[in-house]
Amino acid sequence: MGQLFSFFQRLFWSQEMEIAVLGLGNAGKSSFVHVINTGTFKENMMATVGFCMHKVQKGKVVIKVWDMGGQEKYRGMWERYCRGVEVIVFVVDSSDPKLFPLAQKELQALLSQPTLAGVPLLVLLNKNDLPTAVDPNEAVRELQLETLKDRDVSYYSISCKNIINIEKALEWITLRANHNKNKK
Numbered sequence: 001m002g003q004l005f006s007f008f009q010r011l012f013w014s015q016e017m018e019i020a021v022l023g024l025g026n027a028g029k030s031s032f033v034h035v036i037n038t039g040t041f042k043e044n045m046m047a048t049v050g051f052c053m054h055k056v057q058k059g060k061v062v063i064k065v066w067d068m069g070g071q072e073k074y075r076g077m078w079e080r081y082c083r084g085v086e087v088i089v090f091v092v093d094s095s096d097p098k099l100f101p102l103a104q105k106e107l108q109a110l111l112s113q114p115t116l117a118g119v120p121l122l123v124l125l126n127k128n129d130l131p132t133a134v135d136p137n138e139a140v141r142e143l144q145l146e147t148l149k150d151r152d153v154s155y156y157s158i159s160c161k162n163i164i165n166i167e168k169a170l171e172w173i174t175l176r177a178n179h180n181k182n183k184k
Contacts, residue, residue, distance in 0.1 A: 011149045018064040019173060023091035024103050024109075025070035028126035031160035032091055033067045036170060041161050047071070051081060061174050075106055079113045087120045087173050092139065094125040095132040100142040111148065120123065120152040121177040124169060129159040152176060 021029045030045045030052075049067065060079045068074065082088055088110075092103050107123075110116065121171045123175045125139050136157040139156055140146070145153055158165040 009179045015060060015158070016064065017087075017174070018085045019087045019089055020065070020066040020068060020078070020085045021089045021091060022068040022078050022082075023067075023070050024093070024099055024106065026058045027070060027091040027103075027122075028095045028160050029070060029091045032089070032124060032126065032158075033065050035160050035163060035166055036063075036065075037177075039163075041163060058120055058170060059172065063173070078110050079115065082110070082113075082119065083115050085119060087122060087176050088116070089122045089124060089169075089173065091124045091126050092143065093127055094134050094136070094139050095127040095130040097134045097139070097142065100134075100139065107115075108142065111151070118151050121148065121154075122169060122172055122176075123153070123155040125155060125157045126160055128157045129162045129163065 023029050023031055025047060030047075031041065033054055033056070034040070034042050034045060037054060051069060052067045053132070054067060056065055059171045064068070066085070068078055068081060090107055093099060111121065123143065123145060125133075125136050127133055128136075134142075136155065138157060145155060156165045156169045156172070158169060160166070
C-alpha cells in the first residue's frame with residue numbers, strides 16, 4: 001500500500017528536493033543556477049557573496065538550490081550548507097586547468113566530512129564552449145573523481161552560455177533525489 005501511495009504522490013503532487021551548487025570562484029555556479037531557473041544565459045553574473053538560496057520549479061519538482069560563493073573565505077561554510085541535501089553539484093571551469101589541483105583539493109576536503117557520507121555528487125565541467133576547455137576525461141583524471149568511493153558520482157561537460165547538457169544534468173539530479181527519497 002505504501003508503494004502505491006508513493007506512486008500517486010509522485011504522479012499528482014510536486015516533490016521538493018534540496019541541492020548545493022559549489023566550486024571555486026568564477027566556475028559558473030550562479031550561471032548554472034540562472035540557466036536552470038530561467039532557461040537563459042546572462043552575461044557578467046555577479047559573484048555570489050556567501051550564499052544565495054533559490055527555488056527552481058522543473059515540472060513537478062521544486063528544487064531548493066543553495067548557490068555557494070567560491071571565494072576562499074566562504075569555502076569553510078560549504079559543508080554546513082551541504083548537510084541534508086539530496087545532491088552536491090560541484091562546478092569546475094574546464095577552460096582553466098591550472099585551477100584543477102585546487103578544485104580537487106577543496107572537493108576532497110568537502111567530501112571527507114562524515115556528515116556528507118554517501119551524498120551523490122555531480123561534477124559539471126563548465127565552459128566547454130571555450131577553445132581552452134580541457135577534454136572531459138582529462139579533467140576527470142585531474143580531479144581524481146575515480147578515487148571517490150561509496151557515493152554516486154557522475155559528471156557532465158556543459159556550457160551554461162550555450163545551454164549544452166544542462167537538461168541532462170538536471171535529469172541526473174532529479175533522478176538521484178527521487179531515488180534517495182524512495183530509500184528513506
